[in-house]
Amino acid sequence: MAEGKKxxxxxSGIDRRTFIKTTGIVTGSVLLGGFHxxxxxxxxxxxxxxxxxPIPLTGPYGTEAKDQQAGAxxxxxxxNASGGVLGRKVELLVRDDxxxxxxxxxxxxxxxxxxxVHLMSGVLSASNQLAVNEQCKLHGxxxxxxxxxxxxxxxxDNSIYTYHEALDPHQTTQAVGEHVAKKFGKRWYFxxxxxAYGWQMTDGFRRKGKEFKALDxxxxxxxxxxxxxxxxMPRILSAKPDVLFINNFGKDQINAVKQATDFGLKKKMQIVxxxxxxxxxxxxxxxxxxxxxxxxxxxxxxxxxxxxKFVAAFQKMHGRPPIDYAGYxxxxxxxLLSGVNRAKSLDPEALAAAIEGxxxxxxxxxxxWRPCDHQSQQDVFIVKSKKGKGEYDVFQLVATxxxxxxxxxxxxxxxxxxxxxxxxxxxxxx
Amino acid sequence: xxxxxxxxxxxxxxxxxxxxxxxxxxxxxIVFGLLTVVNFAHGAMxxxxxYAGVSTLAITGNFWLALxxxxxVMGLYGLVVEKFLIRPLYGRDINxxxxxxxxxxxxxxxxxxxxxxxxxYPFAAPELLSQPVNVLDVxxxxxxxxxxxxxxVVICFLLWLFxxxxxxxxxxxxxxxxxxxxxxxxxxxxxxxxxxFGIGSALAGLAGILAAPIRSVFPEMxxxxxxxxxxxxxxxxxxxxxxxxxxxxxxGEASALTTLFYPQMADIVIFLVMAVVLLIRPxxxxxxxxxxx
Numbered sequence: 136m137a138e139g140k141k142x143x144x145x146x147s148g149i150d151r152r153t154f155i156k157t158t159g160i161v162t163g164s165v166l167l168g169g170f171h172x173x174x175x176x177x178x179x180x181x182x183x184x185x186x187x188x189p190i191p192l193t194g195p196y197g198t199e200a201k202d203q204q205a206g207a208x209x210x211x212x213x214x215n216a217s218g219g220v221l222g223r224k225v226e227l228l229v230r231d232d233x234x235x236x237x238x239x240x241x242x243x244x245x246x247x248x249x250x251x252v253h254l255m256s257g258v259l260s261a262s263n264q265l266a267v268n269e270q271c272k273l274h275g276x277x278x279x280x281x282x283x284x285x286x287x288x289x290x291x292d293n294s295i296y297t298y299h300e301a302l303d304p305h306q307t308t309q310a311v312g313e314h315v316a317k318k319f320g321k322r323w324y325f326x327x328x329x330x331a332y333g334w335q336m337t338d339g340f341r342r343k344g345k346e347f348k349a350l351d352x353x354x355x356x357x358x359x360x361x362x363x364x365x366x367x368m369p370r371i372l373s374a375k376p377d378v379l380f381i382n383n384f385g386k387d388q389i390n391a392v393k394q395a396t397d398f399g400l401k402k403k404m405q406i407v408x409x410x411x412x413x414x415x416x417x418x419x420x421x422x423x424x425x426x427x428x429x430x431x432x433x434x435x436x437x438x439x440x441x442x443x444k445f446v447a448a449f450q451k452m453h454g455r456p457p458i459d460y461a462g463y464x465x466x467x468x469x470x471l472l473s474g475v476n477r478a479k480s481l482d483p484e485a486l487a488a489a490i491e492g493x494x495x496x497x498x499x500x501x502x503x504w505r506p507c508d509h510q511s512q513q514d515v516f517i518v519k520s521k522k523g524k525g526e527y528d529v530f531q532l533v534a535t536x537x538x539x540x541x542x543x544x545x546x547x548x549x550x551x552x553x554x555x556x557x558x559x560x561x562x563x564x565x
Numbered sequence: 566x567x568x569x570x571x572x573x574x575x576x577x578x579x580x581x582x583x584x585x586x587x588x589x590x591x592x593x594x595i596v597f598g599l600l601t602v603v604n605f606a607h608g609a610m611x612x613x614x615x616y617a618g619v620s621t622l623a624i625t626g627n628f629w630l631a632l633x634x635x636x637x638v639m640g641l642y643g644l645v646v647e648k649f650l651i652r653p654l655y656g657r658d659i660n661x662x663x664x665x666x667x668x669x670x671x672x673x674x675x676x677x678x679x680x681x682x683x684x685x686y687p688f689a690a691p692e693l694l695s696q697p698v699n700v701l702d703v704x705x706x707x708x709x710x711x712x713x714x715x716x717x718v719v720i721c722f723l724l725w726l727f728x729x730x731x732x733x734x735x736x737x738x739x740x741x742x743x744x745x746x747x748x749x750x751x752x753x754x755x756x757x758x759x760x761x762f763g764i765g766s767a768l769a770g771l772a773g774i775l776a777a778p779i780r781s782v783f784p785e786m787x788x789x790x791x792x793x794x795x796x797x798x799x800x801x802x803x804x805x806x807x808x809x810x811x812x813x814x815x816x817g818e819a820s821a822l823t824t825l826f827y828p829q830m831a832d833i834v835i836f837l838v839m840a841v842v843l844l845i846r847p848x849x850x851x852x853x854x855x856x857x858x
Contacts, residue, residue, distance in 0.1 A: 195785075198683060357831070361831070362781075362790075363780070366820065366825065368578070370571070386781050394707075397690075397709065397710070398706070398707055402705075415685075417684075418685025418783075419685070420688070
């Protein structure tokens with residue numbers, strides 16, 4: 136008996152220690168930031184151009200992180216093959232941030248101060264992106280963010296150094312919500328993962344729902360990392376929704392969809408996931424996901440010249456087709472590196488000027504860099520899970536929601552910036 | 566749906582949730598009761614059971630074969646672990662096997678990461694059990710979960726028969742009470758311990774394959790499960806099989822009912838229940854006081 140208790144106590148002891156360590160580090164860095172005691176790192180003038188790339192290789196998003204790495208490696212290989220950046224070779228420095236914000240901040244700091252990286256990209260999940268972005272802003276290193284977050288392009292987090300290649304929860308929900316409101320019923324229920332990601336998705340769908348007079352018939356919040364959803368099902372069924380939005384990610388999404396199918400929910404309602412990735416669909420299998428609808432930034436079977444080129448090259452290099460996160464990483468790293476080449480300098484203002492307002496098509500169709508917040512404007516694709524012919528033939532592309540004319544983006548004023556000026560906040564004067 | 570039907574259905578889902586706890590806690594508890602080994606690799610054995618099932622299914626395409634293979638493979642694995650790793654540590658402090666199994670768990674997780682990768686493996690319930698059953702015309706209950714409930718009840722009954730009605734069971738029960746006396750009667754306890762560790766490990770493997778069609782299969786799937794399982798064993802009383810069964814069901818129900826009324830607490834409620842039980846009965850529901858002092 137006493138042993139069992141001892142086991143438990145030491146368990147919570149570790150937690151507390153980690154907690155103290157974390158708060159210590161956070162407090163410490165806040166203090167340091169407060170004193171402005173940040174050594175200005177001088178970038179190396181010779182040798183390779185270094186790109187820092189912290190990603191959660193271990194942990195629940197490991198599969199997606201590997202695709203981020205694969206995409207970034209491909210961009211670096213392509214740039215190097217065509218002469219590098221400013222005549223120098225490019226080197227990608229991958230680090231594991233274990234999906235922990237404090238770890239991500241530490242890795243970013245090491246990359247900047249120890250390895251003296253010139254540019255930064257990578258990172259998955261909003262809190263980790265914000266932590267890395269904070270380090271990049273402190274040290275004046277341009278950072279290309281490649282996973283979904285609303286805050287990163289918003290005051291006070293955004294800056295001249297911050298770029299966001301990925302979609303954000305706002306764009307995703309506006310696009311998916313619009314499609315769902317037009318095609319399916321008006322009684323909406325939300326199963327929300329109880330942290331920033333889930334909240335922002337649910338808020339976004341509610342906002343879109345109001346436009347179409349959709350009825351919010353209920354919401355259940357579940358803790359992050361829940362593995363059994365069976366006890367949530369009766370409540371959802373009794374609300375009699377037409378549409379169930381499952382606003383979680385990764386393994387949580389697989390488990391929730393799997394169990395919703397087991398409980399026969401699909402017979403009574405349409406299941407919608409804001410982000411439906413090929414990796415989740417393959418991890419869950421065909422039967423649970425059959426007919427589920429979701430949003431995506433990319434799907435490898437897309438019929439578009441730049442996509443076909445990207446997919447063919449990726450398959451040649453990695454032996455399998457890329458998922459959304461490989462696309463983000465490829466395009467994001469490519470934009471940073473080609474931006475430096477166009478600017479003919481690593482100067483952050485020159486780089487910003489070379490990227491802002493630029494239209495480009497790296498892998499999914501036309502995209503555009505909005506100057507006021509460095510958000511990439513792009514189309515959102517609606518995919519439906521199906522039983523395909525091959526192992527990777529898992530989705531049917533049911534619709535393309537256009538992102539033209541900033542229609543899916545928050546306005547510049549909403550994100551705290553001047554619509555008529557490119558973003559220059561946070562610039563460190565040398 | 567009326568409030569009472571919602572509660573009845575919720576009780577049902579709680580029962581199916583509790584059954585996985587029961588299976589895992591039984592294995593943990595039987596090993597602790599006899600060997601006083603706190604098996605921290607139990608969660609990893611649960612995970613290996615699932616992977617043994619996934620691999621068997623991939624090769625044979627037959628769920629029922631996988632269902633038999635998983636506990637078999639894990640039972641044999643348990644025999645090997647006991648013989649070569651646990652046995653040299655008998656007679657030492659209880660912390661030695663605890664640390665050993667704690668380390669073993671990480672090795673087992675890493676092995677899976679290396680050979681099977683870190684991604685999830687899809688694992689569907691067999692065709693026969695894939696359709697939900699209509700309950701009271703207001704609710705569907707997955708037939709696979711009903712199957713898990715029934716199978717767990719059968720396993721519990723068989724385990725009870727084994728312990729109460731066979732000679733080996735008699736020796737095991739005697740060994741739990743007074744190993745020294747049993748040895749004085751000329752019985753080789755180390756053989757008994759060997760078999761019991763194998764049974765515990767096989768139960769973990771069985772729980773793993775049963776959980777595979779419900780949850781996703783990935784290398785760290787046993788980690789969270791182990792923590793919950795320890796809570797169940799502690800509440801039931803370390804080493805008590807009755808306690809493991811009762812506590813497993815209580816925890817499943819507590820978790821399900823909390824979800825109905827206040828979902829944000831669903832994660833924490835089992836720890837609250839544990840705190841309350843331990844305040845009232847420090848050795849758990851059926852625990853013997855002083856077993857470890």
